[in-house]
Amino acid sequence: xxxxxxxxxxxxxxxxxxxxxxxxxxxxxxxxxxxxxxxxxxxxxxxxxxxxxxxxxxxxxxxxxxxxxxxxxxxxxxxxxxxxxxxxxxxxxxxxxxxxxxxxxxxxxxxxxxxxxxxxxxxxxxxxxxxxxxxxxxxxxxxxxxxxxxxxxxxxxxxxxxxxxxxxxxxxxxxxxxxxxxxxxxxxxxxxxxxxxxxxxxxxxxxxxxxxxxxxxxxxxxxxxxxxxxxxxxxxxxxxxxxxxxxxxxxxxxxxxxxxxxxxxxxxxxxxxxxxxxxxxxxxxxxxxxxxxxxxxxxxxxxxxxxxxxxxxxxxxxxxxxxxxxxxxxxxxxxxxxxxxxxxxxxxxxxxxxxxxxxxxxxxxxxxxxxxxxxxxxxxxxxxxxxxxxxxxxxxxxxxxxxxxxxxxxxxxxxxxxxxxxxxxxxxxxxxxxxxxxxxxxxxxxxxxxxxxxxxxxxxxxxxxxxxxxxxxxxxxxxxxxxxxxxxxxxxxxxxxxxxxxxxxxxxxxxxxxxxxxxxxxxxxxxxxxxxxxxxxxxxxxxxxxxxxxxxxxxxxxxxxxxxxxxxxxxxxxxxxxxxxxxxxxxxxxxxxxxxxxxxxxxxxxxxxxxxxxxxxxxxxxxxxxxxxxxxxxxxxxxxxxxxxxxxxxxxxxxxxxxxxxxxxxxxxxxxxxxxxxxxxxxxxxxxxxxxxxxxxxxxxx
Amino acid sequence: xxxxxxxxxxxxxxxxxxxxxxxxxxxxxxxxxxxxxxxxxxxxxxxxxxxxxxxxxxxxxxxxxxxxxxxxxxxxxxxxxxxxxxxxxxxxxxxxxxxxxxxxxxxxxxxxxxxxxxxxxxxxxxxxxxxxxxxxxxxxxxxxxxxxxxxxxxxxxxxxxxxxxxxxxxxxxxxxxxxxxxxxxxxxxxxxxxxxxxxxxxxxxxxxxxxxxxxxxxxxxxxxxxxxxxxxxxxxxxxxxxxxxxxxxxxxxxxxxxxxxxxxxxxxxxxxxxxxxxxxxxxxxx
Numbered sequence: 001x002x003x004x005x006x007x008x009x010x011x012x013x014x015x016x017x018x019x020x021x022x023x024x025x026x027x028x029x030x031x032x033x034x035x036x037x038x039x040x041x042x043x044x045x046x047x048x049x050x051x052x053x054x055x056x057x058x059x060x061x062x063x064x065x066x067x068x069x070x071x072x073x074x075x076x077x078x079x080x081x082x083x084x085x086x087x088x089x090x091x092x093x094x095x096x097x098x099x100x101x102x103x104x105x106x107x108x109x110x111x112x113x114x115x116x117x118x119x120x121x122x123x124x125x126x127x128x129x130x131x132x133x134x135x136x137x138x139x140x141x142x143x144x145x146x147x148x149x150x151x152x153x154x155x156x157x158x159x160x161x162x163x164x165x166x167x168x169x170x171x172x173x174x175x176x177x178x179x180x181x182x183x184x185x186x187x188x189x190x191x192x193x194x195x196x197x198x199x200x201x202x203x204x205x206x207x208x209x210x211x212x213x214x215x216x217x218x219x220x221x222x223x224x225x226x227x228x229x230x231x232x233x234x235x236x237x238x239x240x241x242x243x244x245x246x247x248x249x250x251x252x253x254x255x256x257x258x259x260x261x262x263x264x265x266x267x268x269x270x271x272x273x274x275x276x277x278x279x280x281x282x283x284x285x286x287x288x289x290x291x292x293x294x295x296x297x298x299x300x301x302x303x304x305x306x307x308x309x310x311x312x313x314x315x316x317x318x319x320x321x322x323x324x325x326x327x328x329x330x331x332x333x334x335x336x337x338x339x340x341x342x343x344x345x346x347x348x349x350x351x352x353x354x355x356x357x358x359x360x361x362x363x364x365x366x367x368x369x370x371x372x373x374x375x376x377x378x379x380x381x382x383x384x385x386x387x388x389x390x391x392x393x394x395x396x397x398x399x400x401x402x403x404x405x406x407x408x409x410x411x412x413x414x415x416x417x418x419x420x421x422x423x424x425x426x427x428x429x430x431x432x433x434x435x436x437x438x439x440x441x442x443x444x445x446x447x448x449x450x451x452x453x454x455x456x457x458x459x460x461x462x463x464x465x466x467x468x469x470x471x472x473x474x475x476x477x478x479x480x481x482x483x484x485x486x487x488x489x490x491x492x493x494x495x496x497x498x499x500x501x502x503x504x505x506x507x508x509x510x511x512x513x514x515x516x517x518x519x520x521x522x523x524x525x526x527x528x529x530x531x532x533x534x535x536x537x538x539x540x541x542x543x544x545x546x547x548x549x550x551x552x553x554x555x556x557x558x559x560x561x562x563x564x565x566x567x568x569x570x571x572x573x574x575x576x577x578x579x580x581x582x583x584x585x586x587x588x589x590x591x592x593x594x595x596x597x598x599x600x601x602x603x604x605x606x607x608x609x610x611x612x613x614x615x616x617x618x619x620x621x622x623x624x625x626x627x628x629x630x631x632x633x634x635x636x637x638x639x640x641x642x643x644x645x646x647x648x649x650x651x652x653x654x655x656x657x658x659x660x661x662x663x664x665x666x667x668x669x670x671x672x673x674x675x676x677x678x679x680x681x682x683x684x685x686x687x688x689x690x691x692x693x694x695x696x697x698x699x700x701x702x
Numbered sequence: 703x704x705x706x707x708x709x710x711x712x713x714x715x716x717x718x719x720x721x722x723x724x725x726x727x728x729x730x731x732x733x734x735x736x737x738x739x740x741x742x743x744x745x746x747x748x749x750x751x752x753x754x755x756x757x758x759x760x761x762x763x764x765x766x767x768x769x770x771x772x773x774x775x776x777x778x779x780x781x782x783x784x785x786x787x788x789x790x791x792x793x794x795x796x797x798x799x800x801x802x803x804x805x806x807x808x809x810x811x812x813x814x815x816x817x818x819x820x821x822x823x824x825x826x827x828x829x830x831x832x833x834x835x836x837x838x839x840x841x842x843x844x845x846x847x848x849x850x851x852x853x854x855x856x857x858x859x860x861x862x863x864x865x866x867x868x869x870x871x872x873x874x875x876x877x878x879x880x881x882x883x884x885x886x887x888x889x890x891x892x893x894x895x896x897x898x899x900x901x902x903x904x905x906x907x908x909x910x911x912x913x914x915x916x917x918x919x920x921x922x923x924x925x926x927x928x929x930x931x932x933x934x935x936x937x938x939x940x941x942x943x944x945x946x947x948x949x950x951x952x953x954x955x956x957x958x959x960x961x962x963x964x965x966x967x968x969x970x971x972x973x974x975x976x977x978x979x980x981x982x983x984x985x986x987x988x
Contacts, residue, residue, distance in 0.1 A: 169844070312812075322835050325837060
């Protein structure tokens with residue numbers, strides 16, 4: 001029986017560590033919470049809400065009302081059916097055997113209906129007494145910690161407990177349910193009641209109140225609640241901005257990072273040397289963000305301000321020291337950047353293009369200057385197709401890598417492209433050229449916006465395909481775990497560019513590969529990018545399309561159906577078609593037509609007959625009106641099918657499902673007469689071909 | 703004001719009090735304190751080992767002819783190895799900062815993830831760069847593997863960048879202005895007095911005069927010698943040949959004599975040597 005009245009108390013688990021890398025702590029915290037929640041719910045312990053605390057030095061779980069005991073558990077054991085269990089109303093050998101195996105006396109068993117309509121079975125009800133929750137947790141905690149997703153695990157403890165690792169050394173563990181310790185140890189650390197405060201400001205050891213750990217940690221200069229800490233930083237940043245009369249440049253990723261670097265965040269206002277305001281804003285931003293984890297600001301009119309905001313992990317006794325220290329480092333960093341920014345323009349962009357003759361693109365694939373020539377050739381050849389200005393595009397492609405030889409980009413590679421645009425502008429290149437150069441690497445991250453410039457898009461697609469072909473030629477093909485050359489990311493970026501319907505790039509994957517390959521082949525006789533590479537690249541791109549279906553707003557099944565089409569389409573059309581198929585496949589007609597298509601496909605597959613547009617159908621060999629009817633409708637459908645758009649095509653196919661159904665109801669395809677049979681199969685091959693122009697609808701779920 | 707040499711002496715005294723064997727710099731050129739046998743070889747065996755030492759480091763490509771206020775081709779690291787790393791190693795480190803006059807209650811000290819990998823040493827570890835008000839002053843690493851050998855007694859390595867720390871402590875923006883020591887008459891000897899001419903000459907040598915063919919031969923010879931010595935179970939002399947090969951490689955690099963493809967090959971050759979020597983050392987020490 002369930003115990004209706006149960007004692008509950010606060011559950012507190014804290015894993016105290018040395019500083020966990022920013023970005024990993026929240027993931028580890030959530031994984032820990034999920035694992036403990038799953039453990040308890042599997043054990044039928046209703047722990048209620050588990051509050052999570054995450055800082056660089058601790059993962060904290062807190063539940064206010066955790067049961068002390070697991071519920072008793074009633075279980076019904078089912079044995080053999082009555083006719084086996086009883087012979088002449090006496091328990092059979094089988095019944096004795098089953099009872100023995102269950103560890104219950106035969107008298108505990110009765111007969112009951114299982115509800116499967118097959119009569120009564122031998123059965124017994126047992127009650128398992130609930131275990132203490134402390135025991136349940138104690139038995140599993142070490143394994144839970146061991147299985148947290150650390151990525152790179154490290155070993156730190158001396159001696160023999162070498163199996164226990166973590167992302168950084170664990171230095172203390174608090175684990176208690178009310179006043180009872182949850183006894184376990186991991187990596188030589190034994191769980192107890194004692195926690196630690198902030199490394200500098202807090203006490204080196206303190207017992208945590210299991211009822212109010214978050215509040216108590218605050219007194220130890222630790223804001224354990226990550227959201228609260230993040231919010232606190234945002235508030236302090238805002239306050240500092242108001243006080244300094246400047247505008248903060250929002251940066252959620254940076255805010256996340258500083259949240260995960262601090263337990264007691266304190267925003268510090270610094271000023272860098274105003275002479276560095278001559279640097280492009282992006283240069284200072286990247287520099288301060290990536291190297292110093294500082295926020296940059298603007299004046300109200302959008303002009304850069306020399307005020308920056310650092311987030312320290314201490315309430316300093318001398319805050320000026322912290323500000324001055326940060327200013328020193330920031331000034332030294334910006335001085336570096338300014339040195340290059342002032343020196344770079346001493347070479348013209350033309351000279352810099354020359355220098356690319358000496359920069360290796362990739363060992364085995366020639367120089368960057370070779371790549372530039374290929375990109376230029378590509379945009380020249382395809383300008384009309386893409387509806388871009390060929391002269392401008394060519395110029396942009398010619399200059400797009402020139403910034404790679406600048407000191408600033410050598411020092412801060414993340415500024416590539418952006419600096420190219422700035423330097424092009426300073427060189428009085430036309431604005432569209434500068435914009436295309438600046439934008440052509442976009443999108444870099446999955447969530448990045450696409451370029452506005454159509455030329456940038458065109459260069460971006462050309463460069464990514466160029467890269468894929470080159471690296472596949474070298475057999476540097478990404479594996480499931482390793483993609484050292486970023487080919488997967490390049491491919492995803494390329495697909496996003498090609499899938500965008502707002503600025504459609506009308507090129508099929510097939511043509512794109514051919515066009516890119518042409519540039520390689522024209523240029524380097526030594527690199528014959530063979531058919532196999534073509535094939536491998538094409539299937540790599542298709543695999544990526546399948547993998548990123550959700551982010552393209554379509555189902556994987558629909559993409560898979562569309563990719564099986566026997567007509568080449570630009571990727572943006574494929575995605576649009578997949579969307580149509582997704583809408584369509586849930587409708588009744590959609591289901592019906594997919595089913596009809598599947599039937600046709602199955603018959604042809606069994607007979608090993610391929611879809612064909614040219615299969616000859618002889619109506620003289622028809623026996624039944626349903627054959628005539630289907631043929632007639634098929635011919636009508638074929639007429640002008642290619643010229644109509646996908647929606648119309650789908651509509652046409654949908655219109656066929658009635659006659660297809662009638663055909664299959666009335667006609668036995670596999671007629672004994674060979675000629676009749678072949679004629680019917682030819683009819684179906686034609687029909688199948690028509691379907692395949694849209695895609696293989698049999699991939700859609702029916 | 704804490705002079706440059708006082709900084710070194712203070713750190714030495716502090717770590718001596720923690721029971722570290724205070725070693726002296728190794729008398730062979732190397733790119734980092736990690737190359738010192740007191741680190742590279744001593745972390746490989748099963749014995750406890752605590753040591754601290756200052757080590758001059760040579761990075762030929764970082765030379766700037768004395769013209770850059772922050773970069774040198776020859777500079778100092780202060781290196782601490784605690785094997786096995788005690789549980790309070792970060793607190794010991796924090797206390798060392800207080801010892802050299804950095805009040806940790808006033809300054810912002812942060813531990814920012816920075817995992818370490820040395821392809822040529824066949825080594826990797828996990829740790830942080832330590833920030834002092836946003837400036838990196840120390841590399842902290844828990845070694846996991848060295849010379850391709852999985853380490854069973856995890857050592858903690860603390861590497862202080864001495865010039866940077868001193869510049870911060872002395873409030874100096876140019877390395878060459880660092881106070882090295884005060885004279886009895888009140889005048890100062892600066893870092894520039896000691897090392898400026900050194901930087902100019904060595905930069906000139908590293909970039910312009912180092913003999914490429916001879917360096918190449920040195921590399922080959924050191925490699926041969928190393929492999930020969932290993933056969934006689936002389937892992938320490940064999941290891942010194944790796945340092946020589948490695949330094950020859952760095953000089954070739956500064957001379958621009960190494961292409962991208964060759965670079966990988968050179969690093970691969972050094973890595974194979976470190977593996978062989980590490981195995982040999984472990985074999986004799988167990």
